Amino acid sequence: MTDDTRTEESEPTAWPQDVGSVARRLEAVLLILDEPHSVVALAAAVSAPVPAVRKAIAALVADYDGEDGGPRRGFELREVGGGWRLYVREEYDRVITEFLGTQQPARLSQAALETLAVIAYKQPVTRGQVASIRAVNVDSVVRTLVGRGLITEVGHDAETGAILYGTTDVLLEKLGINTIDELPHISPLLDDGSTGFEEIAR
Numbered sequence: 001m002t003d004d005t006r007t008e009e010s011e012p013t014a015w016p017q018d019v020g021s022v023a024r025r026l027e028a029v030l031l032i033l034d035e036p037h038s039v040v041a042l043a044a045a046v047s048a049p050v051p052a053v054r055k056a057i058a059a060l061v062a063d064y065d066g067e068d069g070g071p072r073r074g075f076e077l078r079e080v081g082g083g084w085r086l087y088v089r090e091e092y093d094r095v096i097t098e099f100l101g102t103q104q105p106a107r108l109s110q111a112a113l114e115t116l117a118v119i120a121y122k123q124p125v126t127r128g129q130v131a132s133i134r135a136v137n138v139d140s141v142v143r144t145l146v147g148r149g150l151i152t153e154v155g156h157d158a159e160t161g162a163i164l165y166g167t168t169d170v171l172l173e174k175l176g177i178n179t180i181d182e183l184p185h186i187s188p189l190l191d192d193g194s195t196g197f198e199e200i201a202r
Contacts, residue, residue, distance in 0.1 A: 015047045022048045023056035030060075034143055035127070035163045036083025036156075057084060081156035081163075100149050108148075115141045116150060120171070120183060124154045124164035150174070 015025065025046040037045070043053040057077065066072035074095075078087050088096055108116070115138050118130050131138045142165065145151045154166040167180060177183070 017048055017052055019052065019055050019059055022046060022052045023059050026053060026056045027060060030077065030084070030086050033085050034139065034146075036080045036085040036161065038083045038161075042084065081161040083161055097149070100147065108144075109141075111136070111138075112141050112144055116145055116167075116171075119145070119151055119165050120167050120180060123166035123180070125166075126157055126160070126162040126164055128160075128162060130165075 015021065025048070026042060029042065029045045039050055039053055039057070042057075043050045046053065048056070061077050062068055063070060064073040064076050074089055074092050075086050076089050077084060080087075114134060115130055118133050119125055122129070122133070127138055127142050130142070142151070146153075146165075149168055149170040151165045151171070152168050153163050155164045156162065157164055172178065172180070175183075
């Protein structure tokens, strides 16, 4: 085997750049996103030019909305805070709520409890801010808490566009309190009354 042959075999195959191929790659990435991503970020993720990604997004939006003669999906691709993400259509929110309500309750892990505490006391707060306080990645834990209905999206950070999270009425019900203000003061629970919490970016 010559050096030229080895070089050619080691080079990755270029991804197709037609709208259909880009849309399929984009769809695969969108399925795992839990916060909006910009067109530029999506283009980098699917190795395609920004114009091609814009066309793919338009094609997916039309497909999910049933504009091409197919069924209108129960989810939609929506632009929020300068980024794109898949969302359950608003008219099906009750379906999701009822489904989650029928799931077998399970105990929260220590990591989930710690993350929930940070969100409860610092809300509204982004995943990145929670991660900076806990010094660990909290992506999966946040998804779990959202799935349990204990926290929800309450807006977007004005500077970064990142999703802001806050607690829900479900959590208040679980804790047996009427408002989040009834939570015990955090100071007596910390070594010096502030460790970790003052580090959060404002």
